[in-house]
Amino acid sequence: MIKNKNGFTLVELMVTIVVAGIILTIGLPSLISAYESVRVNRSIERIHNLMSFARNQAISYGTTVNVCPFASTTSCGTGTDWKGGIRVYITDAGGTDKELRAIDNFNSKDSVKGSGPLITFSADGLSSSGSIIYCPNGKASDSQSVTISSSGLISYGADGNSC
Structure with missing residues (x-):
């Protein structure tokens, strides 16, 4: 009587491990690149959605809306480094800032730079570019x-040369 042997040999296991x-x-670098993308x-x-929100709020409420780099819960950053997050706020008649929306920190390995410390949207939808x-x-x-144009047009896409 012939017995059926179940299992696999050491050679088969080694070949499987080598192929895997x-x-x-080959595949892992592509996977990492896809994840990063x-x-x-x-x-x-x-960021684009936040800018669109800020412009829409300015038009809807007929007031100036400011967008700035996040420094703390009550203040804006003063430079061009926006890595700490982005804050959208209005300043009421009493001079008090009211935060409308914010984005928290970005990935610690990444760089986020703005053209300046503040972008404003006026009541008619125009902005500081x-x-x-x-x-x-x-x-x-x-x-x-x-990119935010002075007419308030907000667009995004590949930059490819500015870090």
């Missing part, structure tokens, strides 16, 4: 930017 290792070696696109879309550039891991080739 080769596949991982998704992360950057998600962040730049969040500016841009925000998002550079993943400091790589200019993968950078994305949100």
Whole structure:
């Protein structure tokens, strides 16, 4: 009587491990690159949506809306580094800032630079022109930017040369 043997040999196991290792070696860098691309696109879309929100609030409520780099819960940053987050606020008649919306910190490895410390949208939707550039891991080739024209048009896309 012949017995059926279940299982696999050591050689079969080693071949399987080698093939899996080769596949991982080839596929892992592509997976990391795809993950980074998704992360950057998600962040730049969040910035774009926040700018659109600020413009819409300015038009809807007939008031000036400010967008600035986040320094603390009650203040804006003073430079061009927007990595700590972005804050949208209005200043009421009494001079008190009222935060409308904010984006928290971005990825610690990334660089987020603005053209200045403040972007404003007036009641008619016009703005102080500016841009925000998002550079993943400091790589200019993968950078994305949100650009705000003085007419209030907000666009985003690949930047590719400014970090």
